[in-house]
Amino acid sequence: MSIRLETFRPAAVVATDVCVDLALGVPEAVAFFGSPPVDIRLATATYLELLQAARTREELRRLKRFVQPYAVLSLGPMASSKAVELLLAHSLADGLQALQALAAATALAHEIALVTANPEPYRNIAGLELMKPY
Numbered sequence: 001m002s003i004r005l006e007t008f009r010p011a012a013v014v015a016t017d018v019c020v021d022l023a024l025g026v027p028e029a030v031a032f033f034g035s036p037p038v039d040i041r042l043a044t045a046t047y048l049e050l051l052q053a054a055r056t057r058e059e060l061r062r063l064k065r066f067v068q069p070y071a072v073l074s075l076g077p078m079a080s081s082k083a084v085e086l087l088l089a090h091s092l093a094d095g096l097q098a099l100q101a102l103a104a105a106t107a108l109a110h111e112i113a114l115v116t117a118n119p120e121p122y123r124n125i126a127g128l129e130l131m132k133p134y
Contacts, residue, residue, distance in 0.1 A: 012038035013073065013107040015116035016046045016099065018133055019066075020053075028134030029117075038115060038131070042072045045102035075102060079109040086125060096121040104128055 019042075021029035033040075047067060054060045075083075082105035083098075090096035096104075100121050107114040113129040114122060122130055 009037060009039045010112065011041050011110070012113040012115045012131060013041050013043050013103060013110070014038075014046070014070075015043075015103050015114060015118075016049045017117045018115055019046060019050055021117060032115075032133045037133075038113070040070050041110070041112065042067060042070050043103040043106035044072055044075050045099045045106065047072050049099050073106050073110055075106060076109060079105040082108055090121065090124060094121050094124055096125075 018029055018032065022033050050063055050067075051060070054063055079102070083101040086104055087096060087098060087101040090101070104114055104122055104125055108125075108128055113131045115131045115133050116122065117133060119130045119132055122128055
């Protein structure tokens with residue numbers, strides 16, 4: 001009898017930009033989601049941002065189907081407070097936006113990395129591990 005152990009993949013929050021790239025058919029994003037090097041998690045802020053971008057009931061249906069296999073990490077009081085702190089510290093200096101602050105705070109609260117194709121707004125956030133997928 002043989003036991004097959006799956007390769008361990010660390011959990012990470014995937015930012016909205018990577019999800020949008022997937023929707024646009026960017027080959028690197030398609031490859032990332034097709035064979036992810038991390039156990040994908042989504043921040044509630046990302047889910048909200050994607051829902052807001054949907055223009056039809058069909059897009060909403062497809063979005064719900066896309067999100068279904070992934071854990072959506074809720075905002076607890078720690079992440080909410082941290083997001084405000086991050087926005088105050090990084091909005092002017094680094095261009096961090098409100099929903100980006102919420103995603104970063106979610107990753108920090110869960111002590112996991114944030115996967116983003118655009119690390120610039122997050123680059124000066126202490127303790128935040130960033131992963132650039134492509």
